[in-house]
């Protein structure tokens with residue numbers, strides 16, 4: 001998979017692909033991340049990439065042509081179609097389903113805005129979709145792009161060993177993750193739930209599912225569509241609630 005980053009600070013995002021599982025995936029050639037800086041494609045001796053907004057108001061707007069030239073350079077840097085994603089507060093909220101969809105592609109181009117954003121005509125002409133990583137404002141799209149790189153990379157075949165837990169991750173099945181424990185069993189911060197040491201894998205799986213259901217119900221009821229729960233899941237959630245009252 002190839003991901004191109006169009007940004008005034010491309011090394012910022014490339015660094016986010018230099019550590020951990022994503023860094024190893026890059027080393028192993030499962031993924032490559034390349035930066036394109038609109039300033040390298042800006043005309044004139046000031047190499048302008050922004051200008052004042054028509055209609056007045058504070059701040060600056062990113063110019064069309066340096067962005068369009070850097071997008072063209074990114075497209076032409078490798079074969080095959082690329083999905084152009086613009087990171088912005090006006091985008092569709094990022095979900096794990098959207099991450100899975102993006103991870104299925106061979107090429108992505110992530111467009112990072114700075115200043116007050118980008119001339120709308122460039123967005124309309126070149127952007128396939130706008131994505132927001134949450135309802136808050138950042139100084140640039142680079143952190144949002146880094147989130148996409150990480151979330152997408154870890155879903156690519158071969159990136160996570162079976163030691164890691166991409167499958168059981170929260171949101172993979174639409175529920176929050178269960179609690180996790182490791183050594184020591186006895187600690188002044190408490191002990192470990194008995195069932196996890198029982199060796200009874202069916203019981204352990206049931207306990208974990210019950211915890212995921214219960215935590216989702218308690219912390220993110222918006223994610224829990226109780227109607228869509230299986231009979232077994234509904235029984236587990238009942239058991240979780242009953243244990244709270246006990």
Ligand SMILES: CN(C)c1ccccc1CNc1ccc(C(N)=O)cn1
Nearest residue numbers: 087088113117132133134138140141
């Ligand atoms: C400078 N701003 C406000 C801006 C305005 C328009 C586009 C991009 C930017 C860059 N900033 C971003 C980008 C993304 C997100 C997000 N929630 O995904 C938050 N902020």
